[in-house]
Amino acid sequence: MIADSHPKQAERLAALRSYGILDTPREADFDDIVDLASQICGTSISVINLIDADRQWFKAEVGLGVRETPLATSICSHIILEDDFVEIPDTLEDCRTGDNPLCLSEQGLRFYAGALLKTSDGLPIGTLCVLDNEPRKLNDFQKKTLNTLAKQVMRELELRMALQEQDVLRREMDHRVKNSLQTVSSLVRLYKSQAHPDSADAFDAVARKVEAISLLHEELHQTTSNELVPMQRFIHKVVDLLQASAPENVTLEFEADTLEMPSESASGIAMIVSEFVANSIKHAFPDDRDGIIKIVLKSDPALGWTLECCDNGIGVDGVEVAPNKSEGLGLKLINAVVMKLKAKVERDAKEDGYHMVIMPKVELVN
Template sequence: MKPSLHPQEEARLRELHRYGILDTERERDFDELVEIASAICEAPVSVVNFIDEGRQWFKAEVGLGVRSTPIDTSLCGHVILEGDFVEIPDTLQDERMADNPLCMGDEGFRFYAGAVLRAANGLPIGTLCVLDYKPRTLTEHQRRVLTVLSKHVMRELNLRLALAQEQTLRREVDHRVKNSLASIGALLSMKARRAADEAVQHALEDASIRVRSLSSLHAELHELEKDELVDLHSLFGRIESDLRQLLPDDLALKIAVVGDRATPELANGLLLIVNEFVSNSVKHGQWEQGGAIDITIATQERAWSIRCRDAGGASAEDAARAAEARGLGTRVISSLASSLDAQIDWRAQDDGMVLEVAALSPAA
């Protein structure tokens, strides 16, 4: 007999598909559960299966050797229409299964016991079941174990669903934060261009550089998985593009990255150093036509360094003041170097200022 559809079949299928478990690879977490069920219940066959439209699909199985079978011959398709636990001592004595090809002949399944897998809303989506080739019954202990194992299946599925929902929410929040930072940065830049007072203009430009750079960092960080490193080429490609929009047309900026990735903490520190150096150069440099700011960031497996150079006409006195961290920007850079366990060197060279920061000890 072909199983009837569940009274809430559309809602049941929506709930099943919400878990995203169908057609996934085999996993040890589920394989171990069917192995335990088979061993405790002394049954040659045990499966975790889900009743999809037109088929039943097996996430894990012992003794079956297939991943899906048609719904027309599904034993579990009948079971999900009943209570939480169904035991059939002899399938050939059950009118729903007596004519089922899977139950007939010498190789047919004569015994079935299954615990229904129910979603949080109570709708059945599948079963954890055991089968045997001879009529029999389970002990009360075996029934209890099968029920407990079925709850473990659903706890695992619900945990995965909750994590997926949390990640979706985090991505949405991160996307909105990134867009908000970009919008604020653009607004500050627009205000700076309209400001009549030069001091106000510089302050707004500084704020715009910082906010837009944080937006670029955020764009990189929100796409990272746990413990993943930041792609420095991608990050500073964004930063260079953003900063160029804020610099005078005749001032060139070039950021070169030697190496690949860094921890989020180091990437953030490097970003802030670049921000402060560029901001100071624009504010205090004596720029001529064709001026340039060049930055090189180098990361190796256990070390890092950053070299910033401008052509803004700095003197030895300017370098000394920077080394003493008298201004806000140089204080920020000094603090960052200290927090990153790095040494810092300011000096006037040729026609500009040079800043070098390098790790004192191997980077983690």
Template sequence: MEALAHPRQTERLELLHSFEILDTDREADFDDIAQLASQICGTSISVVNLIDADRQWFKAEVGLGLRETPLSTSICAHVILQDDFVEIPDTLNDPRMKDNPLCQANPGLRFYAGALLKSDDGLPLGTLCVLDHEPRTLTPLQRDTLRVLARQVVAQLEMRKALKGNKLLRQEIDHRVKNSLQSLSSLVGIQQRTAVSDETISALGTIHSRIQAVAQLHEQLYRTDGGPIINLKTYVEQLIQHFAVMAPSRVRLILEAEDCMIPSAQAVAVGTLVNEFVANSFKHAFPDERGGKVFIQITRGSAPNTVRFTCRDTGVGLPPEAEAVQGGLGMLIAQVISAELQSDLQVDTLPSGLSVSLEFAIAASDA
């Protein structure tokens, strides 16, 4: 006997599909629940079963060896029309099941107990059920445990859905922030080109670098859903690609980096330093059509959970009479970034170029 459609079938199916769980790979969280249900109830079969329009699909199963079966032979399709919990001690004594080929087979499915997987508004998605080849009954403790485990399945589904919603919201926010920062960056660039005072031009250039660093960060967050933690190597690669377009033809940009996951706030600080150093190298390190290279290096630090970051060029270096730590606004910004990262700034200026490096501890994420 084939089950009737649920009275709220359209709503039910819309809700089921909104979880985007059908036809996904097996996952330990659901497999563990099915395994525990089978062990506690002492049955050879246990299934996390979702009832689709024309099939029942198993997110997890023990003892069955299938991922789906037609709805025409589904016991659970009948159960979702009933109360929260259904137990059938002998399926051949139930008028809904006695002509079911799965129950009539040898050995057939003779025992069934299922707890509904039910949404907050009462719509059934499927069941967590246990089955066996011999008639039997569950104890009160086994029934209660099956109900609790069914609620855990629904909690897992709801959590997955909520996380996906948060991901999409975060991506939209990052996208909008990135676009807004790019617009602001363009305005600052216009102001910088029309400014007269060298001090104003330098200050606007610094602001422009900071905005670009944050904009590139949000670009990465939007593309990768990195959340509060991002790969510093990938982030700096994007910054390098941005600068490569503006690099003098005689100057090469080279990134030597290891994968390193750090909080986005620290990444912005590093990105600002990259922007400032590269821009100043392009402007001052290679006069008179001189060629050269600008290196950005990211490695593990000398202590656990630290990062060593170095910017180096093969240009003319700072003038001999200049104190390294007072080499203009760029060095002042480097000092500020160093303080922000709670690290010591190391500056080396030689005839063969300028090197700025620092080592910082990876901060704990707030997330």
């Protein structure tokens, strides 16, 4: 006989589909469960069976070799209308299955036992079931195991749903943060256009900081919960952004070892790179001469990391200009970040350009 629809069919189907599990590839986590159920219960067939609107679909199966069958021949479609656990010792003697074509053949399904897969709201979405070609009964241990494994299936599904919801929330947060940062950048550009020329460098510094924060946020959105930033990729994006706004006569080069840093340190390194590049573009290449700015971030076994920034600009041949508030801003920002990073900086203006090396301070142990 064909099973009736569940009394809460619409809600049940909505709950099933909310897990996003239908028509997904086979996975070892679920395959292991049906394999274990089959071995413990001593049956040739075991299935994680999800009851859709017009089919039963198998997330995992042992002994069937198919991924779905029609509801017309589904035993589990009867079971989701009943108790948490149902055993049919002989399918030919049960009114629900006695006329089922899958049970009538010589090698038909003669034994069935299934534990419901139920949502936290009590809606049945399917079963974890075992089947065999001979009538039989499960012992108490086997029944308990099947119920326990069914709960494990649901825990796995609930966990995956929670992770999906978390990802959606993160994406929404990411979208809002990006919009907020874009708004800040627009306001900075607006205020710069209306401000006194002496304030232009300050507004530019703020704009660079906002851009670096935006890139850092993007990186953190892609990383795991330990909030370690892959520096090679992150600083490469910062350099690409700076190159896009650099004059045509200036080329930026970047090299980095593979290393990760906490987000606060990563933000500081990005700020240093941004300010060094901005200062070099402004002072190192007068008369539109061609120039190269090179950024090298290395992994250091003793120190953890070192950052080298250099340009091939005018160096010691440059005309020294008395610093004022705007012209000294980049240097002040770099010094502030270096202090925050508990690092030290070495600067040298040579004939081949300006060089700067930053590295963490070594703490002496008494």
